[in-house]
Amino acid sequence: MTTTTEIKFSDSAQQQVQEILNQYPADKSKSALLPLLHLAQAEFDGWLSAPVMDYVASILNIQPIEVYEVASFYSMFNLKPVGKYLIEVCQTSSCWMNGSEDIVRYLERTIQAETGQISPDGMFQIKTVECLGSCGTAPMFQIGDKFYENLTFEKIDTILDDLRKENKRSRYV
């Protein structure tokens, strides 16, 4: 017999779900979809599997397709498993002018994985992203809810070392 792990929010997340739902009129609860997807991604290993999205649909009493079409539209929702730390490197204009291409190459060499691939130790994954509003402190990347700015190679070494020690999945929420 095969067992499937039940998909269910932790108690503290359930409490957050209730707080989120209280922000809208009772008949407009679909507005909670984006906040709930962020919460689900944080709760379930940093990505949204189909069963997780179905679970969110059941909470809001909407069709699963209404969740899929939204999750696939927004760039922050990952529809595939990701490294423990997702390194989102800005590559637009001011960041490019200040060396974002070098940042990406240095990261790829350091974590031993190309952009988009999970590093062999499962710890890191590089994702190139568009402008994160950090143009005055370029180059930069974001990991979870944290912005790392005015990057240099030395700074990157320290950041990655610290994260390896911390060893806790990055999250926005």
Add this chain to the structure above:
Amino acid sequence: MSKKLLLTYDHIPGINTLEVYRQNNGYKSLEKALKTMKPDDIVEEVKKSGLRGRGGAGFPTGMKWSFLAKPEGVPRHLVCNADESEPGTFKDRYLMERIPHLLIEGMIVSSYALGANTSYIYVRGEYFYIIKILQNAIKEAYAAGLLGKNILGSGYDLDLYVQPGGGAYICGEETALLESLEGKRGNPRLKPPFPAVAGLWGRPTVVNNVETIAAVVPIVNGGGDEYAKIGIGKSTGTKLISASGHINKPGVYEIELGVPVEEFIYSDEYCGGIRNGKKLKAVVAGGSSVPILPTELILKTAKGEPRLMSYESLSDGGFATGTMLGSGGFIAMDEDTSIVKNLFTFARFYHHESCGQCSPCREGTGWMEKILKKFIDGKATMSDIDLLWDVQSKIEGKTICPLGEAAAWPVAAAIRHFRHEFEEYVKNPQSIHDVKHYFRLNNLVEA
């Protein structure tokens, strides 16, 4: 020193807390509004101030407010647009991070003016740490009776919530933002009806940028007439400028509208000149969407007058020789910058961010990125320049929302003012590799 209305107290330690904010004139405009003014009085002051939307479009805020429909028994909403995503723009992030209560005070006063009892601040999802700052500030405001029922004993009720986005530039367009706030894909709506009539959940709604709402605080405190005395002509008040690129002092500056562009770039009060003693090559003055201008046209208009940081002066000469103030995302490029390569980063951005609803934008942004990639790869021909021009000209004016224009304008302007650079890459494909793209890292990693 330039006149400051928003960033007066941003460097005071603890200004992000309610206590310190109140010690520095915080929530004075709310007391004044609730105790001495009727909602329409506030709308009148905002009209008199000449305040224009600070998100990029520059539409008069008072007029936008006066369009709000007020049918009996239908709730109205104020939604703050904090989906700051225009490349080169980071002023709202600065304001919310440093002085979150300024935005919250502006939200309460503006909600009161519009008769809204539930308001939202829609923040781009990537700014989650800002969302946490705002939520803490809102919690403080509730505890102090500045939000919730019967605010300051006035009988006015307001609930204020923060909504995260999911990573989509298009949600900065107000109807896409409302779709997103309703839990849908961020596809802009056909207009009319405008949000003032049918906005959030079909209810009358005003959507304003963070800086616009924050500016309501000094307008109520000092009066609309006083605000209108600051600035130049129809560009009244102050503006937050996000300065980045190859300048000595990147950052957010509050300027009195009308400061000469040359002073803004070279004065130590602002950008402090171009790094490493290099010469200025070009400027994108108002965020990635606005036309790029070469040095001679950004410092002086075609008529030879000094170009000023104002809505009118920056657009002097139309798109042939001028640009726009836009969101105030000011990107300066030094003499070594490849205009074509920078443009490629913009084209990639717009292709990535097109919502896909309208064919000219969905297909056109993809083609522009592809053609520009040919230049970067040294595979372009002369006819590709004309093809690129042709594609951009077929997007403008043919889409539901302005993302199409925003994608087309930078391409058109780059060809208009820097055609020789495109031609050079065709004649000498190797030359793009010779361009020094890097400032800080000095190209340390071998390819």
